[in-house]
Amino acid sequence: MFVRNAEPWMDGSSLGEHLEETGVSRRSFLEFCTEMAVILGLGSAAAPSVAKALESQARPTVIWLEMQECTGCVESTLRTEAPTIGNLLLDVVSLDYSETLMAAAGHAAEKAKADAMAKNKGKYVLVVTGSVPTKEDGMYCTVAGRTIRQHLEEAAEGAAAIIALGACAHWGSVQAARPNPTGAVGVRDIIKNKPIVNIAGCPPIGDVVTATVVHFLTFGRLPAVDREGRPLFAYGNRIHDQCSRRAHFDAGQYVESFDDEGARKGWCLYEMGCKGPATYSPCPIVQWNQRTNWPIGAGHPCIGCTEPYFWDTMAPFYNRLPNVSGFGVEHRIDTIGASLAVGAAAGVAAHATMTVMHQIRRRKAHQTPDSGSTSGEERNNG
Amino acid sequence: MASTKVVVDPITRIEGHLRIEVQADQGKISGSWATATMFRGIETIMTGRDPRDAWAYVQRICGVCTTVHAIASVRAVEDALDIKIPANANTIRNLVHGMQYIQDHVIHFYHLHALDWVDVVSALSADPAKAAALAKSISPWPNNGEAEFRAVQDRLKKFVGTGQLGIFSNGYWGHPAYKLPPEANLMAVAHYLEALDWQRDVIRLHTVFGGKNPHPNFLVGGMASAINLDETATINAVRLADVQGMIKKAKDFVEQVYWPDLVAIAGFYKEWGAIGGGVPNFLACGEFPETDIRDLGSLYFPRGIIMGKDLSKVVEYDQQKVEEYITSSWYTYEGGDDKGLHPYAGETTPKYTGPKAPYEYLQGEKKYTWMKAPRYEGKPMQVGPLARMLVGYAHGHKDIKELVGQALGTLKVGPEALFSTLGRTAARGIETVLIANKMQTWFNELITRVKAGDTATFTKDKWEPSSWPKKAQGYGFLDAPRGALGHWVQIEDEKIARYQCVVPSTWNCSPRDAKGQMGAYEAALVDNHPLARPDQPLEILRTIHSFDPCLACGVHVLDADGGLLAEVKVQ
Numbered sequence: 001m002f003v004r005n006a007e008p009w010m011d012g013s014s015l016g017e018h019l020e021e022t023g024v025s026r027r028s029f030l031e032f033c034t035e036m037a038v039i040l041g042l043g044s045a046a047a048p049s050v051a052k053a054l055e056s057q058a059r060p061t062v063i064w065l066e067m068q069e070c071t072g073c074v075e076s077t078l079r080t081e082a083p084t085i086g087n088l089l090l091d092v093v094s095l096d097y098s099e100t101l102m103a104a105a106g107h108a109a110e111k112a113k114a115d116a117m118a119k120n121k122g123k124y125v126l127v128v129t130g131s132v133p134t135k136e137d138g139m140y141c142t143v144a145g146r147t148i149r150q151h152l153e154e155a156a157e158g159a160a161a162i163i164a165l166g167a168c169a170h171w172g173s174v175q176a177a178r179p180n181p182t183g184a185v186g187v188r189d190i191i192k193n194k195p196i197v198n199i200a201g202c203p204p205i206g207d208v209v210t211a212t213v214v215h216f217l218t219f220g221r222l223p224a225v226d227r228e229g230r231p232l233f234a235y236g237n238r239i240h241d242q243c244s245r246r247a248h249f250d251a252g253q254y255v256e257s258f259d260d261e262g263a264r265k266g267w268c269l270y271e272m273g274c275k276g277p278a279t280y281s282p283c284p285i286v287q288w289n290q291r292t293n294w295p296i297g298a299g300h301p302c303i304g305c306t307e308p309y310f311w312d313t314m315a316p317f318y319n320r321l322p323n324v325s326g327f328g329v330e331h332r333i334d335t336i337g338a339s340l341a342v343g344a345a346a347g348v349a350a351h352a353t354m355t356v357m358h359q360i361r362r363r364k365a366h367q368t369p370d371s372g373s374t375s376g377e378e379r380n381n382g
Numbered sequence: 383m384a385s386t387k388v389v390v391d392p393i394t395r396i397e398g399h400l401r402i403e404v405q406a407d408q409g410k411i412s413g414s415w416a417t418a419t420m421f422r423g424i425e426t427i428m429t430g431r432d433p434r435d436a437w438a439y440v441q442r443i444c445g446v447c448t449t450v451h452a453i454a455s456v457r458a459v460e461d462a463l464d465i466k467i468p469a470n471a472n473t474i475r476n477l478v479h480g481m482q483y484i485q486d487h488v489i490h491f492y493h494l495h496a497l498d499w500v501d502v503v504s505a506l507s508a509d510p511a512k513a514a515a516l517a518k519s520i521s522p523w524p525n526n527g528e529a530e531f532r533a534v535q536d537r538l539k540k541f542v543g544t545g546q547l548g549i550f551s552n553g554y555w556g557h558p559a560y561k562l563p564p565e566a567n568l569m570a571v572a573h574y575l576e577a578l579d580w581q582r583d584v585i586r587l588h589t590v591f592g593g594k595n596p597h598p599n600f601l602v603g604g605m606a607s608a609i610n611l612d613e614t615a616t617i618n619a620v621r622l623a624d625v626q627g628m629i630k631k632a633k634d635f636v637e638q639v640y641w642p643d644l645v646a647i648a649g650f651y652k653e654w655g656a657i658g659g660g661v662p663n664f665l666a667c668g669e670f671p672e673t674d675i676r677d678l679g680s681l682y683f684p685r686g687i688i689m690g691k692d693l694s695k696v697v698e699y700d701q702q703k704v705e706e707y708i709t710s711s712w713y714t715y716e717g718g719d720d721k722g723l724h725p726y727a728g729e730t731t732p733k734y735t736g737p738k739a740p741y742e743y744l745q746g747e748k749k750y751t752w753m754k755a756p757r758y759e760g761k762p763m764q765v766g767p768l769a770r771m772l773v774g775y776a777h778g779h780k781d782i783k784e785l786v787g788q789a790l791g792t793l794k795v796g797p798e799a800l801f802s803t804l805g806r807t808a809a810r811g812i813e814t815v816l817i818a819n820k821m822q823t824w825f826n827e828l829i830t831r832v833k834a835g836d837t838a839t840f841t842k843d844k845w846e847p848s849s850w851p852k853k854a855q856g857y858g859f860l861d862a863p864r865g866a867l868g869h870w871v872q873i874e875d876e877k878i879a880r881y882q883c884v885v886p887s888t889w890n891c892s893p894r895d896a897k898g899q900m901g902a903y904e905a906a907l908v909d910n911h912p913l914a915r916p917d918q919p920l921e922i923l924r925t926i927h928s929f930d931p932c933l934a935c936g937v938h939v940l941d942a943d944g945g946l947l948a949e950v951k952v953q
Contacts, residue, residue, distance in 0.1 A: 059546055068422055070934050071397045072445015072596040079582045079595065086578045090537065094546040099394045103497045103553030105923055106390035112551040133421075139734045140752075141420045143399055144391045146740045174424060174442040181423030181732075203445060203596055244615070258601060259840035263608040266615025288594035292586040292624070295593030297615065300606035303438060311439065316432040 035082040039211040039286060040223070040233045050218050059091075060217060061120040063113060063155055064098040067130030067148045068141045068175055068184055072203040073166035074100045074129060080206035081290045088210065092217075093125075099143075110144050117158050125216060126159035128152065128187050131168040131175060135183035149190060156191045161222050163212055164188065164229070167202040167305060174202070177311035188229065197222045198229035202305040205286050208234045226280070228308060234286065239276035239302055240348060242284040245269065252355045255299075263299060270352055273318040275304030277348035322349050385412055387743060388916045391419070393926055395494040397446040398933025400891070402903070402922055403745045406913045411922075414900070414907035415745050416891050418753040418937045421712075421732060428881035432847075433459045433873050434602045436881065440869065441597055443883070444935045448596040449482045449588065450862035451883070451935075454869040457675055459602045462856025462873055468838040469673045471604035473828045474591050476670050477625070478598065479860075480817050480824065481587045484632050486863045487767075487814045488640050490930045492570075492577040495807065498924040499647055500562060500570040503555040506539055508564035517569045520646050523638040525576065526569070534572040554918045561650045570647065573639050584632045590621050604840035609832060622829070629821045636818040644811040645792055648804060655799030658925040660906030661762045662801065664688040664769035665889070667699060667868065669861035670820070682820060683813070683861055686773040687758065691801055693776045701857065701868060704884060707755040710748065710893035712736065720896040722757060725870055725882045730754075752937045755892035755901060756884055764902045765865025765889045766929060768809040772800065781819075785812050803906065806928040847876035862886055864932050887936030890929050903929060 034047040042050070066074070078085050089095055095102075096116035097109070104112055117124065130148070133140035138147035156162060164187040167173035172184040188196055199209055212231055215223045223231040240246065248254070248268040255262040255269050262268075270277070279302055287294045296302055304314035314324055391401035399420040405413035424443055428436060436459060441452035453475055460467065510532040517526035541547075554560075562570070585595045591607045592598020599606055610616040648654075668685030671677055678685060686696035705722030708715060714733045715721055723729065735749050744750040757763075774782035775797075789808055790797060799805060831837075844850065855872040865886030872880040892901030900908075906925050913921050 059544070059548075061546075066399075068420055070442050070445035072442070072448060075445050075448070075596045078578070079585070081582075084579055085582070086575050089548060090541055094548045096546075096548060096551060098549060099392050099399075100397070101493065102394050102549045102551070103502070104551060105392065105394045106919060107917070108552040108554070109392060109394050116551075136732070136734050137738065139736065139739065140422070140732075141399065142739055143419065145389075145742060150739065174427065174439055175422035177427045177439070179426065181426050182421060184422070202442065205594075257840075257842050257845065258606055259604065259608050259838060259842070263606075264610040264613060264616060264837075266608075266613055289582070289586045289589040292589040293593055295599055298589070298591060298593030298599060298607045299616070300593055300599035300601065311427075315435055317435045317438060318432070 031082070036211055036214045036218075039207060040215055050214065059094040061116050061124040062093045062095050062127055062213070063116060063124055063159070064095060064127040064129070065148075065151060065155055066099050067128065067152065067168070068133055068182070069130030069166070069168045071100060071129075073168075073209075074098075076203040076206045077165075077209045078206065079289055080210045082207070083210065093213065096124075106144075113155075117155060121158040123160050124158065125213065126155050126162045127165055128162060128169045129165045131172040131184035131186060132190050133175075133182035133184050135181075140182040152187065152190060156194055159194060161216060162187060162191065162194050162196045163209075163216075164196050164198045165209060166204055167200065167310075170198040170200050170229075171308040174311055176309075195222050196229060197225055197231060200228065200230045200235060200306040200308075201281065202310075204306075205234075205282060205288055207286055208282055230280070230306070234282040235280045235306060237280065237285075239279045239281050239284055239296070243276055243296060244284060245296060249352070250355065258299070266299075269296060269299075269301040270348075271320055272301045273316070273320055273324075274301035275307075275310070275314045275317075275321065275324075276302040277321055278314070279304040279307055281306040320349075322346050386916045387745065388913070388919060388922075389743065390919045390922055391417075393923070393931070395497070395923070395927060396931040396933065397444060397935070398931070400926070400931055400933050401744070402907070402919075402926060403743060404907060404913065404922065405745070406916050409912055409914055411907050411911040411913050413745070414904045415750055416753070416893060416901060416903040417744055417751040418891060418933050420933060421752040421937050422934070423732070425730075425881050425883060428878050431878050432876070433462070433871060433878050434845075436871065436878060437600045437602070440881070440883065441600075443885070444932055445596045446486065447482070447862055447864060447932055447935060449478055449592075449598060449600075450860055450867060451869070452598075452600040453479060454858045454860040454862075454867050454883070455871075456600050456602050456858070457860065458856045458858025458869040458871040459873075460856070461675075461858055462854040462871055463602075463844045463850055465603050465841055465844045466674060466676075467604045467841055468836075470609065470828060470831055470836065471839050472671060472673055472675070473824050473831075474605045474607070474839070476824045477821060477828070478588055478591055480670070480821050481584060481628070481632065483817045483863050484636060484814055484821070485581050485585045487810050488577055488636065489581050490810065490927075491640060491644065491807075492574045494930070495927045496570055496574060497553065498920060498927055499560070499651060500567050500574075501555055501557075501560040502538070502550055502553065502567065502571055503542070504560065504562070504564045505535065505568040505571045506542065506564075508535060508568035510535055510568065513565035513568045516565050516646075521638045521642040523642075525572075531568055531572055534575065535568055538571060554920045557915070557918055557920050559912075559914060559920050562647065566646060566650070570643060573643055576639070577635075580631070580635050584628045584635075587625055587628045590625055591617070601840065603842065603845055604838075606840070608839060609837040611832070626825060629825055632821065633818040636814050641811055641815050644808065645789065648793055648808060651804060652793060652795060652799075654804035654924065655793075655795050655802045657910050657912065658803035658906040658928065659801040659805075659909045660904075661764045661900075661902045662689075662691045663758070663761050663763045664772050665699060665758060665763040665765050665866050666770045666773040667859045667861050667866035669770075683770045684774055684777045684779060686777065687763075688769070688772050688776055689761070693772065693797065696773055696776045701859075703759045704868075705757055705760070706884070707757060707895040709755070709896045711751055711754050712749050713754070722760070722896065725868075725884055728882060751891075751893045753891050753893060753901075754888060755895040756889050757895055757899075760897070762892065762895070762899050762901055762905070763889050765886045766806065766810075767813050767863075767865075768800065768806045769865060770861060771809040771812055781816050782812070785815060803925045803928045810930070850876060864930050864935070865889060885932075885935045887929075887932045891931060891933065891936050903931075
């Protein structure tokens with residue numbers, strides 16, 4: 001909620017001094033630190049160290065570049081719960097360039113960016129949403145008469161770290177789906193000499209974005225990442241292993257058609273094409289929009305949006321794993337990045353098949369002998 | 383006599399990448415060019431995919447207008463396959479789309495548009511007691527007290543005092559075009575901050591039914607969120623109570639904060655009722671069906687066209703009369719770049735002919751944008767809230783007529799003031815009030831049906847591709863927050879053979895066509911339009927923002943060959 005009596009941060013004073021001075025939002029600040037510590041996987045006991053780190057520095061500059069994108073990642077960040085976006089903008093960081101939010105336009109906006117980058121050279125955090133078009137000399141995306149690639153290279157130069165926010169900045173996303181008309185690529189394909197963290201997802205959860213920024217401010221480095229550059233604190237586990245519907249998978253209770261009896265009982269969506277078994281994501285734990293719900297929780301199969309190239313590898317979305325492009329004959333281990341997900345998906349398919357067979361045998365075994373369809377052999381096998 | 387060339391790139395506080403160039407003479411704008419500077423080619427990517435997946439891809443055309451392309455897409459596929467969705471699914475889509483309108487319009491007003499009218503720095507010198515008195519004279523909103531305004535002002539004072547101005551850096555503070563007294567500025571800044579939290583809370587309605595926002599889930603044939611009052615993992619009383627709370631919270635804020643603020647601020651800027659009118663034709667495709675999209679008579683916002691500002695008659699809309707021109711766009715047509723093509727016969731071959739980057743000006747270039755130029759019977763159109771309210775007004779729609787009349791009365795201006803920058807901004811507020819009320823009606827309908835035992839949310843019979851005809855085509859329309867949207871899908875052998883969209887910002891941001899007719903942004907900027915300081919283009923932002931530009935939506939591309947590409951298969 002909007003903290004009406006919260007006060008802004010004075011120049012030269014730390015956040016801690018500022019809070020002391022105002023004497024009001026200390027408690028909510030600590031609650032925020034606890035929340036962050038938990039999301040970061042540090043446990044609530046680490047809240048004091050998060051608080052200490054945040055209290056000891058001035059508001060760091062954040063430059064936010066928007067490239068080929070839909071602005072959904074900006075919107076998702078606006079939904080962050082703790083800190084609220086108002087507190088983030090006024091109290092935690094100094095967002096010195098953001099096309100979506102900033103008051104200035106045109107030359108004044110570009111000057112604000114240039115000034116902030118010069119003044120904070122080597123220290124600012126660069127947040128990037130959107131992909132870089134590589135065809136047609138980059139003319140598929142320009143700002144202020146320059147290609148977005150020029151803007152990215154320039155801003156990356158003085159950045160302390162880069163947060164590639166969302167699937168577009170990560171690997172190109174929807175515009176990079178076959179046939180990738182503009183040659184769209186992610187930040188990592190252009191910038192090679194800076195630490196980059198990929199907040200995967202289309203879009204990612206706003207709270208994970210905030211947590212990554214706080215992680216950097218708290219520990220002075222980006223969080224540990226997996227081979228896709230995704231923070232382990234958020235993307236370290238498969239959806240399938242954390243899913244609230246997992247018990248139904250194990251019990252062989254599947255939704256077989258939307259709005260069927262299984263759907264109305266909240267059963268497993270595996271047969272409807274759920275990509276949870278091949279997807280590493282914070283969705284089931286962190287959930288969306290103040291923990292209101294998440295895609296599987298709302299009855300729709302996961303489409304695997306935190307995995308690279310999911311628009312091609314996870315589609316058709318309603319086909320059961322592994323009968324999708326990424327897992328059939330033409331599966332692309334190189335682009336998927338690891339056999340891990342493929343292996344896991346294939347394993348799950350085998351697992352599911354075995355579970356279903358087991359269920360069928362068990363059901364048959366429970367049929368009365370006079371139903372006439374249960375052979376002794378099946379009963380023995382059940 | 384020499385005119386000044388002015389470039390505003392980037393236009394900030396919009397969705398996407400927009401560049402505006404103008405020529406200014408003695409405080410007035412005499413020429414204007416609107417340029418979309420990004421291209422992605424989403425439609426090309428649709429070919430060969432499963433039509434049931436299409437909503438997810440095209441939804442990513444825009445994350446600000448999240449939901450609108452997804453709904454247009456499932457409607458197009460349902461039209462092609464003749465699927466009638468259950469009444470509950472239609473109501474849930476109305477609720478989701480309705481909340482999109484409300485949240486999107488409020489965000490637009492406070493976070494994208496307000497800083498064109500509200501001087502944040504001036505709020506520092508306001509008297510909080512007077513600000514509270516002003517706010518209480520227009521609204522019963524409980525947070526409009528002196529203590530609240532003082533706290534916001536103190537927060538702002540210290541923020542400004544840090545020298546780290548963040549998103550407010552280099553704003554045009556103190557510009558003579560800012561007319562609000564400090565107290566009104568303070569009130570608006572307080573509500574800017576409050577709206578940041580409010581938007582996050584009310585949009586959770588999408589999350590209840592679609593699992594997340596932005597980009598909630600949809601489904602061809604209905605909605606995936608099953609209803610079962612006796613289960614924890616489904617739509618049940620807990621979730622419905624949450625939705626009811628959000629509907630109430632949305633309505634309260636719209637009626638007690640957004641609308642009174644809009645009217646109060648408009649009162650200081652009445653001259654903008656005669657500025658920036660531009661294109662005199664308005665198109666609305668209609669939206670919010672009662673139970674089925676095919677029942678055009680049941681649309682809450684009616685369909686139709688107003689030509690030449692003539693409110694005495696509504697012209698019938700026929701999608702066959704839409705053509706797209708690329709005379710000024712970075713594409714080429716096989717039959718010549720001066721021809722207009724209907725979307726069904728459309729071609730898109732991107733062909734960049736502009737200057738190499740970095741470049742200084744595009745004015746003077748024959749082709750200058752990635753945006754195409756749709757025309758209706760050869761005429762440019764405006765789409766969006768103003769088009770909907772004008773069509774409704776001319777139709778004699780009771781709710782619209784009443785609220786438009788009330789707004790004009792309060793501001794003491796005639797209907798001609800609607801054809802303006804201020805008119806577009808006011809119309810957006812008017813329709814938000816209407817939808818905020820309508821939400822409760824839709825919610826009640828859902829409850830009534832569930833109470834009567836109807837919990838169906840999905841039509842199963844055409845789900846399996848084997849049940850589809852070998853060839854099918856469909857048209858899905860939707861009047862989105864930013865205006866009339868259409869998706870056309872052609873299906874062959876269970877795959878998408880062709881996919882096309884005509885999008886609100888394509889209409890409004892279109893460049894000059896073969897006849898040299900300007901698009902809506904361009905025409906508005908040369909219609910009695912001031913520009914006091916070319917280096918501080920505040921007035922340009924006012925008019926462009928009044929359209930609520932969405933550039934990622936506007937730029938789209940058809941498949942390059944223009945043919946049915948059924949042979950392209952995706953496994």
